[in-house]
Amino acid sequence: MSSALRLVGVSKAFDRGRDRVGVLQDVSLEVAAGQIAAVVGTRDQGKTTLIRVASGTLRVDQGSVFVDDREVTGMSDRQLTEVLARKIGIAARSGPEARLTVHDYVEMSLTAARDWSSRERRERVTRTLREFDLAGATGLMWSELSNWQRVLVEFAQAVIVRPRLLLIDDVLDGLGLDKKQTALELIEGFAEEIGCGVLMAVSDHAAAVRAGQVWHLADGKLRLMHKDSGIVDLHERREVRAAEN
Amino acid sequence: MAILGLLIERPDQTVAEVAEELKVRFARSRFDPATASHTLRRMAHGERTRPRVRRSYESPGSGRKLDRYRATLAGMDEFRSWMYARPTGVPALREALYGRIELCQLEDLPELIRIAREEASIATDFFSETKTRLSHHLERNRRKSKREEPGPKDYLQEVRNVLLHITPEYWSARSIHNEEIARHLERVAERAGVQFEAAP
Numbered sequence: 001m002s003s004a005l006r007l008v009g010v011s012k013a014f015d016r017g018r019d020r021v022g023v024l025q026d027v028s029l030e031v032a033a034g035q036i037a038a039v040v041g042t043r044d045q046g047k048t049t050l051i052r053v054a055s056g057t058l059r060v061d062q063g064s065v066f067v068d069d070r071e072v073t074g075m076s077d078r079q080l081t082e083v084l085a086r087k088i089g090i091a092a093r094s095g096p097e098a099r100l101t102v103h104d105y106v107e108m109s110l111t112a113a114r115d116w117s118s119r120e121r122r123e124r125v126t127r128t129l130r131e132f133d134l135a136g137a138t139g140l141m142w143s144e145l146s147n148w149q150r151v152l153v154e155f156a157q158a159v160i161v162r163p164r165l166l167l168i169d170d171v172l173d174g175l176g177l178d179k180k181q182t183a184l185e186l187i188e189g190f191a192e193e194i195g196c197g198v199l200m201a202v203s204d205h206a207a208a209v210r211a212g213q214v215w216h217l218a219d220g221k222l223r224l225m226h227k228d229s230g231i232v233d234l235h236e237r238r239e240v241r242a243a244e245n
Numbered sequence: 246m247a248i249l250g251l252l253i254e255r256p257d258q259t260v261a262e263v264a265e266e267l268k269v270r271f272a273r274s275r276f277d278p279a280t281a282s283h284t285l286r287r288m289a290h291g292e293r294t295r296p297r298v299r300r301s302y303e304s305p306g307s308g309r310k311l312d313r314y315r316a317t318l319a320g321m322d323e324f325r326s327w328m329y330a331r332p333t334g335v336p337a338l339r340e341a342l343y344g345r346i347e348l349c350q351l352e353d354l355p356e357l358i359r360i361a362r363e364e365a366s367i368a369t370d371f372f373s374e375t376k377t378r379l380s381h382h383l384e385r386n387r388r389k390s391k392r393e394e395p396g397p398k399d400y401l402q403e404v405r406n407v408l409l410h411i412t413p414e415y416w417s418a419r420s421i422h423n424e425e426i427a428r429h430l431e432r433v434a435e436r437a438g439v440q441f442e443a444a445p
Contacts, residue, residue, distance in 0.1 A: 040421060042425070205418045209417070214417070216420070218428060225373065226372060226373040226377075
């Protein structure tokens with residue numbers, strides 16, 4: 001089974017005043033295609049740093065990062081932009097940096113990949129927003145969306161390119177029980193249907209319960225709390241089901 | 246055990262003083278107001294075991310309010326065995342760890358760190374076990390035919406399954422909670438120059 005993400009001995013430190021603080025220390029993990037891994041930790045323990053390192057947008061001090069079996073650690077900015085556009089989807093709480101409508105924000109992911117004409121892009125975005133039950137929100141701005149709509153928009157823009165790796169940064173926190181369950185089912189659906197590996201950073205333990213691997217991040221170190229013994233490989237399950245039908 | 250700890254920490258206390266300490270320092274445990282009085286009397290009497298406290302001052306007359314108590318050697322031994330008891334099987338009540346923290350001395354820190362880590366590790370095992378059970382359950386459900394409308398029997402089954410869904414979350418939270426306790430204790434130990442066994 002191919003690997004969607006592999007971190008090998010990754011360390012990252014930041015300057016804080018006169019000190020240099022190690023936020024990630026010799027971190028290694030692997031997420032196979034079609035699998036979900038969750039990293040649980042309280043605030044300021046480096047979860048967002050881990051997500052940024054996994055996306056290649058934050059250079060590491062030490063170690064290697066592989067996305068879809070390609071090392072991104074030493075890539076040029078141009079190569080990295082290419083990988084980001086085609087291989088990686090990122091769902092975060094912050095939303096778009098610029099003032100964009102939902103439609104334009106979701107379309108931006110396709111524009112970056114440069115694989116579609118503007119008509120194809122429009123059609124694809126419209127279809128995706130309909131699938132995510134966001135047809136009525138197409139022209140709305142981020143500030144006009146409910147929390148739940150924001151989660152859906154984040155998912156929509158992250159998976160529209162059908163990435164090999166989906167990174168989710170604390171998007172589920174603060175959702176009610178029902179919405180959280182729905183969000184988790186959606187994430188399982190992405191892993192199953194698209195076959196992407198999912199790495200999600202969560203503060204909420206309920207969100208971690210459905211992941212195949214669960215890690216605890218504290219003091220820059222990862223501690224493995226659980227690893228499924230091969231029973232839930234979502235992509236494989238989809239293939240088995242397809243064969244059965 | 247809290248009462249023994251309080252008397253070891255500050256010997257020669259009256260029942261009222263011990264009761265007040267219990268109320269203030271173990272507020273979460275909500276001890277009954279009569280606990281100090283009953284427990285001190287029972288421990289001084291020693292029924293089936295050796296007395297664990299003794300009166301260090303007996304007030305004159307029939308009123309015993311001014312009597313003062315301190316732990317005996319047997320009481321100190323019992324307290325130390327409790328303080329250093331290794332967690333087994335199901336982790337001890339969380340309050341027990343809180344109680345140990347409240348009553349520990351600096352020299353107890355290495356053992357306390359180890360206990361918190363062991364409790365975290367046990368909770369992690371429980372998390373993994375209950376999570377695996379939940380994953381199996383969800384997988385079975387997915388394979389079930391969804392054509393039939395659910396009936397009362399299915400809803401009742403859902404009620405039975407509520408804990409299946411909630412329990413992994415509880416153990417995950419508890420594992421991380423105990424890890425956090427251990428990390429905080431380690432930081433204190435480092436600053437205080439107390440040697441302890443580093444986490445693996």
